[in-house]
Amino acid sequence: MKGLQPLFLGVFGIFAFSWLGMTVVPNLQIGSLNPQTDEDGSDVYPSPRSGMALRGAQVYAANGCVYCHSQQVRPDYGGSDLERKWGERRSAPRDYIFEPIVFLGTMRTGPDLANIGHRPALQEKGAATPAPAPAGAAPAAASSPAVAPSLGASPAAAHPAPAASPSIGTSPAAVVAAASPAPAPSALPAAGDQPAANVPTAAPSLVANASELTADGQPLPYTAAWHHRHLYNPRSVTDDSNMPAYHFLYEKRRISGAASPDAINFAGAHEGNPESGWEIVPSYDAKSLVAYLMSRDQAHQLKEAKSPVIAAAPGKEAQK
Amino acid sequence: MNTPVEINPEPPASANEVTSAEVDRVERALIDASTRLAVLVFYTSAIAWLILSTLLAIVASFKLHAPDTLAGVSFLTWGRLSPAQFDVLIYGWASMAGMGTAIWLMARLCRTTLRHPLLLISGAAFWNLGVLMGLIGILAGDSTGYEWLEFPGYSAIALFCAYLLIMTWALIMFRFRRRGHVYITQWYLLGAFLWFPWLYAAAQVMLFIFPIQGVMQAAVNSWFANNLLFLWFGSIGLGTAYYMIPKVIGRPVHSYYLATLGFWTFALFSSWTGMQRLIDGPFPAWMITASIAATILTMIPVATVGLNHHMTMRGYFSLMRYSPTLRFTVFGAVAYSAFSIVGVVMSLRTVARIVHFTEVGTGYTYLGLYAFFTMVMFGSMYYIVPRVVGREWRYASLIKLHFWSSAYGIGLMVLLLLVGGFVQGVSLNDPTLPFSESTESILPYLRGRSLSGILLTVSHCVFAFHFGLMLLGFGRTASVPTFLNPVEGERRGGH
Numbered sequence: 001m002k003g004l005q006p007l008f009l010g011v012f013g014i015f016a017f018s019w020l021g022m023t024v025v026p027n028l029q030i031g032s033l034n035p036q037t038d039e040d041g042s043d044v045y046p047s048p049r050s051g052m053a054l055r056g057a058q059v060y061a062a063n064g065c066v067y068c069h070s071q072q073v074r075p076d077y078g079g080s081d082l083e084r085k086w087g088e089r090r091s092a093p094r095d096y097i098f099e100p101i102v103f104l105g106t107m108r109t110g111p112d113l114a115n116i117g118h119r120p121a122l123q124e125k126g127a128a129t130p131a132p133a134p135a136g137a138a139p140a141a142a143s144s145p146a147v148a149p150s151l152g153a154s155p156a157a158a159h160p161a162p163a164a165s166p167s168i169g170t171s172p173a174a175v176v177a178a179a180s181p182a183p184a185p186s187a188l189p190a191a192g193d194q195p196a197a198n199v200p201t202a203a204p205s206l207v208a209n210a211s212e213l214t215a216d217g218q219p220l221p222y223t224a225a226w227h228h229r230h231l232y233n234p235r236s237v238t239d240d241s242n243m244p245a246y247h248f249l250y251e252k253r254r255i256s257g258a259a260s261p262d263a264i265n266f267a268g269a270h271e272g273n274p275e276s277g278w279e280i281v282p283s284y285d286a287k288s289l290v291a292y293l294m295s296r297d298q299a300h301q302l303k304e305a306k307s308p309v310i311a312a313a314p315g316k317e318a319q320k
Numbered sequence: 321m322n323t324p325v326e327i328n329p330e331p332p333a334s335a336n337e338v339t340s341a342e343v344d345r346v347e348r349a350l351i352d353a354s355t356r357l358a359v360l361v362f363y364t365s366a367i368a369w370l371i372l373s374t375l376l377a378i379v380a381s382f383k384l385h386a387p388d389t390l391a392g393v394s395f396l397t398w399g400r401l402s403p404a405q406f407d408v409l410i411y412g413w414a415s416m417a418g419m420g421t422a423i424w425l426m427a428r429l430c431r432t433t434l435r436h437p438l439l440l441i442s443g444a445a446f447w448n449l450g451v452l453m454g455l456i457g458i459l460a461g462d463s464t465g466y467e468w469l470e471f472p473g474y475s476a477i478a479l480f481c482a483y484l485l486i487m488t489w490a491l492i493m494f495r496f497r498r499r500g501h502v503y504i505t506q507w508y509l510l511g512a513f514l515w516f517p518w519l520y521a522a523a524q525v526m527l528f529i530f531p532i533q534g535v536m537q538a539a540v541n542s543w544f545a546n547n548l549l550f551l552w553f554g555s556i557g558l559g560t561a562y563y564m565i566p567k568v569i570g571r572p573v574h575s576y577y578l579a580t581l582g583f584w585t586f587a588l589f590s591s592w593t594g595m596q597r598l599i600d601g602p603f604p605a606w607m608i609t610a611s612i613a614a615t616i617l618t619m620i621p622v623a624t625v626g627l628n629h630h631m632t633m634r635g636y637f638s639l640m641r642y643s644p645t646l647r648f649t650v651f652g653a654v655a656y657s658a659f660s661i662v663g664v665v666m667s668l669r670t671v672a673r674i675v676h677f678t679e680v681g682t683g684y685t686y687l688g689l690y691a692f693f694t695m696v697m698f699g700s701m702y703y704i705v706p707r708v709v710g711r712e713w714r715y716a717s718l719i720k721l722h723f724w725s726s727a728y729g730i731g732l733m734v735l736l737l738l739v740g741g742f743v744q745g746v747s748l749n750d751p752t753l754p755f756s757e758s759t760e761s762i763l764p765y766l767r768g769r770s771l772s773g774i775l776l777t778v779s780h781c782v783f784a785f786h787f788g789l790m791l792l793g794f795g796r797t798a799s800v801p802t803f804l805n806p807v808e809g810e811r812r813g814g815h
Contacts, residue, residue: 007510014591015587015591021592022543023543026536026539026603027536030603031534032533057465058465063399063400064400064402067402067467074600074601078599079600079673079749080748083751092602093536093602094534096534096535097533101464103465104535107679107681107682108678234387235387241387242385244383245387245388248392248393248394272388
């Protein structure tokens with residue numbers, strides 16, 4: 001074997017060098033971070049996720065969401081992420097310390113999801129008009145004020161969606177989203193010019209999920225109902241989406257007697273939505289996935305990744 | 321430093337009555353015969369996986385334009401098909417083809433017959449089992465969610481055990497090699513065989529057994545994927561090209577010194593690349609910068625390897641007209657240079673910020689995995705299969721069809737993905753355009769890619785059919801190899 005020792009040593013040495021340099025050393029640097037707290041130990045960020053969101057991460061992995069969606073916001077010098085309102089600051093290693101699986105992603109066939117549980121339900125400009133193109137807008141907008149009083153139980157619904165969003169140029173589809181807590185039967189007259197096809201199926205819908213919203217004057221984030229509609233029938237929410245429909249995460253069943261309280265409310269008829277007399281009920285996996293999506297929130301300020309003042313100091317953000 | 325191409329330049333000492341060339345020929349035939357079963361098991365499995373991966377790719381590609389198709393079938397959702405297709409391609413096709421070729425090369429270069437082929441064949445069986453379980457696992461919704469490592473734990477264990485069998489066996493063969501100098505191909509193969517288990521085990525331990533915290537998971541994932549591409553596939557591919565090109569044209573490698581320089585710089589620099597694909601992500605900036613620097617430095621091995629092949633080939637390029645092996649291998653070797661140059665351009669920060677999160681990354685991967693590695697493997701199969709089955713390829717026309725459909729197919733695919741991804745990136749980075757614009761802008765290119773997929777499907781089916789003929793003994797019984805075109809005048813070199 002003499003003469004070959006340098007070969008074997010070299011082969012091992014080179015790999016050890018790469019392994020140490022590219023994984024072990026960085027791990028020493030950022031591999032054991034703690035949550036950030038205030039001086040008095042309060043205001044802890046981030047904090048561990050709920051059980052349902054953890055399960056949702058597995059659903060996210062199983063169905064390959066990561067091949068089209070990233071979960072990282074780049075700094076202002078690195079792309080248009082901040083201008084697209086995908087986040088208010090760049091992502092930092094500390095944001096991910098409790099993630100069971102880190103889905104940073106390498107591809108953006110779909111938009112970034114790092115803040116999907118927080119950021120305003122903003123539709124892409126000019127992108128989506130809701131359901132049946134021009135006709136859908138009017139009934140949808142009209143329905144939301146009508147709905148609100150009828151669902152007094154839900155604080156979110158009490159928040160007048162149109163008022164919350166005009167400043168960010170919301171398209172009608174976003175209003176539909178914000179008005180997610182379903183047109184209750186009382187809303188039907190207001191939506192009278194709409195094909196009545198699926199409205200009755202939508203009856204009480206996801207009131208419970210709607211309580212996730214905070215009505216503190218912030219623009220409303222995407223609701224659970226919106227996520228379910230989007231997962232079941234992406235093109236009913238965004239016309240030119242090429243996201244697959246995840247029918248297999250939902251159960252389609254005939255309404256017999258009372259409709260399920262969990263059934264998705266499809267605010268408006270659209271190709272691919274269930275026909276009248278049928279309802280779409282999310283499975284536990286679907287609910288977990290939505291819980292996971294709604295836990296995507298990097299809004300909390302971090303010392304090492306301040307929100308840049310975009311116009312004033314381009315590229316001068318604090319990097320520890 | 322012009323070492324003769326004959327891998328062991330010293331004739332056996334006992335050659336007094338017959339000529340040494342005759343002894344060599346008989347010896348080679350014995351070695352080939354001993355590897356016959358093992359190599360064919362690896363190749364047959366590999367080709368079967370290639371066809372399966374192609375079928376999965378067709379469905380996945382179709383579903384990308386028609387996302388509502390079969391929306392109720394969980395195991396056919398795009399997010400499961402896509403990783404299933406890719407993992408079958410890298411672990412089923414590329415790894416098994418690579419190991420089959422590596423086994424044969426090792427036996428030939430060590431000038432030793434293959435002992436205990438059953439050990440190796442059981443390794444292949446376990447590997448197949450691992451890929452099959454992984455495929456079913458992904459389709460059933462058991463994916464781990466880490467790119468290139470989607471196979472769930474039970475599959476990973478089977479793959480790893482299978483691998484240990486195969487590797488141990490390869491090292492034993494090296495231990496029993498005949499004296500003589502160790503050729504550059506053996507360096508690459510030894511490197512690949514020793515790097516893979518460490519790489520795979522390190523990734524499994526750091527991601528699944530004792531998961532490390534937070535974003536470091538993504539870094540380990542990126543490190544794994546990159547090194548799998550370079551140190552595993554890259555080493556086998558380069559090693560094979562270093563054997564096939566000199567062998568077919570019948571002259572020694574131009575410079576052995578350049579070859580060793582190329583090997584060490586390749587291993588050293590390419591193993592540090594990969595993090596540039598995390599640009600602007602939540603990582604310490606030095607990691608990205610180190611990888612960009614390493615990527616630029618990979619130009620050294622690329623230049624030395626490219627120059628070496630070019631100088632070896634000089635004056636013999638016309639042989640590509642006849643030899644299928646040479647044609648595929650040279651295509652692969654040129655694609656390796658293109659792959660590396662694209663990699664360098666992509667890593668520069670200004671470009672990286674545009675092409676990050678776009679199809680350019682996919683195009684780059686296919687440039688390495690297919691245009692380089694797979695084409696080299698096809699070339700080696702055209703050389704090795706006739707030697708182990710004792711027949712020559714039946715139809716030159718099928719080989720030509722295979723070459724042109726795969727060359728045009730992969731060329732078109734890579735071109736469309738690179739250009740389309742760039743366009744996608746430009747609209748992605750323009751905040752005045754809605755996000756949907758970036759997806760819209762890539763869609764025509766993706767449709768074009770489906771077209772290139774048809775070409776590749778044709779190519780794979782033709783090759784599988786032709787291979788099947790060889791396997792079933794329908795090859796030509798001739799002493800002359802199958803040339804792509806009738807040889808005018810004197811036949812030069814080997815085959």
